[in-house]
Amino acid sequence: MVELAKAVRIDVLNMCEQTGTGHLGSAYSVTDILAVLYSGILRGRPADPERDRLILSKGHSCAALYAVLHRKGILPEDVFETFARNGTRIGHHPHFEPAIGLEANMGSLGHGLPIAAGLAFAARKQKSDARVFVIQSDGETNEGSVWEAALFAAHHKLNRLCMTLDANKIQAMGFTKDILFPTDHATRWQAFGWEVIEVDGHDHRALWDAHSRLGASPKPLAVIAHTLKGKGVSFMENQLLWHYRCPKGDDYRAALQELSGSPAL
Template identity: 50%
Template sequence: MNTMKHYQDLASEIRKTILNLIYKTKSPHIGPSFSIVEILVALYFNYLNVSRSSPLDPERDRFILSKGHACATLYAVLHEIGFLSKEDIHGFAINGGILEQHPNRSLNYGIEVSTGSLGHGLSIGAGMALSGKIDNKQYKVCVLLGDGELNEGSIWESIMFAGHHKLNNLIAFVDCNKIQALGCTKDIIDWMHLGEKWESFGWNVQEIDGHCFKQIFRALGSSSSEKPNLVILNTIKGKGVSFMENQLLWHYRAPDSKEYELALKELSL
């Protein structure tokens, strides 16, 4: 049985991979990539039924990264579990590579949905979940949203739809790192009482520390069997590197050589 330290060590290695990918290609979005490391590690190493040997299995679980700009984390995790080779991962964001700066659907590589234009992942996930129920499939559908993404009206249509159809095979996660592209979420649209809003549409809601594996695993094991489920993840943008944490700047910036060395040193402690 894996220990919490095992998952914490995995998270550290994933962050190093993300750092290397973004530094090498001077790509943006290291901050929002770092804030979702723990939830993706928990899902792919302990929860989702997915296999590189049978990527088209109709009973496989589905994961949708609706906040597609944080795809470096998804790629790093898919590499770690064998969906992406070393050559694939080193082709991130370069000419001729298969990995773009937003996910491009490729089931053989474990990518279920093309995302990047915000607001669509939950709609697609709700459709997959309803299809699964109609076809008597047992798969789960997990969708990871950004908190700034909740400003999109299509998200709320999906919330109502899933609640109405009691899609208990659907789990949504909101990465509440509290900083979106142009500022703090509370200054752009303040989502007060977020959980109560989802509950009013028929969802089961849990709110946890999104960097605590113990709380994540407990939440995954406490999903409602009668309603769609939401897990609100309270996270830190840029988590793991002190000078990146809670800084809007790192939504867009890639580290220079000095910052790269400092970040790598912190992640290696």
């Protein structure tokens, strides 16, 4: 997991640098979550209709997802190397293509949880034990559809549904606490009828343990992962600028050095 996360961060840096892509900070806040999920939590390959599914609802952080899928052999090399180039199938937000691990159209915020709830609801009806994981950003929970789906999942006790909140505290225009009424995430999801676990979103062991508890409660599971935007590169951490900026020149070299030489995150 540690090696995977480290490699993915370097992949993402290179992908962004080569193509002028932003959203690096968002990709780095979710990298450890993805690395843990794809290191044994998610069961089944894309061809298996009974596989566990992951929907990255915060689609703008997809560079990290593509890198993980590529390293796990789900996203083929010849597709991966076209990232964000004209004619590609993998752009700045993922398109639905389950065969390469992309389970929904992601990019419009507030869509992932409803779809995930539908998958979990259908699986329940089909007496399948397939599970559904969805990752949202904290800014994304401004969207009303998130809370429509949260109520539905709680009402139907969809306890094979796991929502991981990548709470990096920054959204498109600033700090989440400054933009919309800052209620404590855990309190809010509990109030909506979810089982809640709060973790350090960069602590692999804690993430593993939290996600392993899916199904233990009759309620759907919310893992509130407290993360740092830009985690792994000191000058990107907790900086709104790196929601948009593409690393070039000295920035790129400094980031690469830090990521390559950094001890296990």
